[in-house]
Amino acid sequence: MHTTSTERPQPVATMPEPEAASTISARGLTRTFGNHIAVNDVTLELRRGEVLGFLGPNGAGKTTTMHMLTGNLAPSRGEIRICGIDLLEQPSAAKARIGYLPEVPPLYRELTVDEYLQLAAKLHRVPRARRADAVATAKQRCGLSDTGGKLIGTLSKGYQQRVGIAQAIVHSPDVVVLDEPTVGLDPNQIRDIRGLIRELGGAHSVILSTHILPEVEAVCDRVQIMHHGELVYGDTIAALKQFERGTTVLVGLRRPPPVTELAALPGVAAADAIESMLFRIQFAAGADPIDALVKTAAARDWGLYQLKPAQTTLEDVFVHLTRREE
């Protein structure tokens, strides 16, 4: 993959990093379970105020990575720094700067929302004087202002998810790590949560794991794709949209020739059939065979009825990267 190695955040030199530069910096993160390598040599960096989308098929190692970043799991190898503090050497100081919403929100169903958020604030060492404020702010940001007295067990899934997010931001951490925060929510709630995440990106850094691709395009500044425990792609969303743009077209032909004939056209690098009458044609580097294609199609009576640039969505990139071995 041409972008993989060059676009990946470069390892920082060994000198101590300046505080403000990056909120999370993980290097060479590896985790093995017996002989199985769940996460292999993952290096990632999160800058202040950035929302990072963390993508990957199921079982790619996203949750394991997030568990390591939040100190729930010790890495087999590698180093994690939270705002310059080594997570393995000074776990308490580092953890105080992280808020984590795991895939299953860690909620005590028998507590009320207020009691629970109070507890979360206490556990994260929010000073007594600021605790009530912190809880009120977190509730207000997550739209929980009216639900403070309700038992968590009686809330709907969407509200429980909000309580989970409130728990992660109550101590206003530098980094918020959210593992699939919109799973199981209705479309309105998803919109609310996305709005909240974008808002969080202003003051905090956010790592967002998901496999809902439009979500990443909607809220993230940068995206990292993980596959089989390794980072296979990392770039900004803006750059992603450039990825492969203008180098691929979709061609619809009513009376198509064999696909090998299309691939043999001058300037065409590859052609493959999507359906019986729809083809994806990839151009060779620097070539523009559109004219030749149209002329040939007319001359040989292929019945050209559609010709459009293939839009590169995150989905294409994702499928391309995570399916290439199969």
Next chain:
Amino acid sequence: MILTIAGKELRTLFASPLAWVVLTVMQLIVGYAFLRRLDDFLQLQPQLAQMASPPGITDLVAGPIFGTAAAVLLFAVPVLSMRLIAEERRNQTMVLLMSAPVSMTEIVLGKFVGLTAFLAGIVALTTLMPLALAGSARLDYGLLAALVVGLLLLAAAFSAVSLFVSCLTVHPVVAAIGAFAALLGMVLAGEAAGDGLRARGWTVAASLTQVFSPIKSFEPFGKGLLDTYAIACLVLLTTLALALAIRQLDAQRLRS
């Protein structure tokens, strides 16, 4: 931080029916034993009056009901302790504690203090029964105090051992049964091993087995003795189990 976690344990415990059921059952059993003993005492009283130095009401009533309370704790503590770690891991709420800036030691001690505080409530309720006789009989407060200290230490040892077993599994029921087996095994095997070793003349080894025989360590308190060796044994067992629990949780973070 330890107190925060202990407070949370107590709050969630009292929010569930479990705490109330345990308290109710405890009161019923101990209350029944108390009334029964009191009845026996009243029937024996004419004979006791003829003895040169008769055992007092504290010996005959309070001693046995503290024994009953100890036996009920043997069943109750495993059930209460399964919530502490196993159920939290099962419900995936442990992540809240693990992601917070709290050390493993604080988590384990917080949970231990929380459970022991609840058990201290049970001990207090048990103590109230003989105290209710204070107006009509002369109580031996020294003996009563020894019983309270003994039962508290015993409860602490039980909860530490059960807490350790609770760290070993994510299945709450397995944790409860495992803790019960561990405690009962200690009571039975610790006693037998001690007697066996003593019969062979290995007194030092026999004395050491008392560490793993908490009920045996509780016995001197029933005679009103504050036996330093028995206290040391109970404290040692408690400390050992807590240290193992901390190690176990730390190891899990490294392992899976």
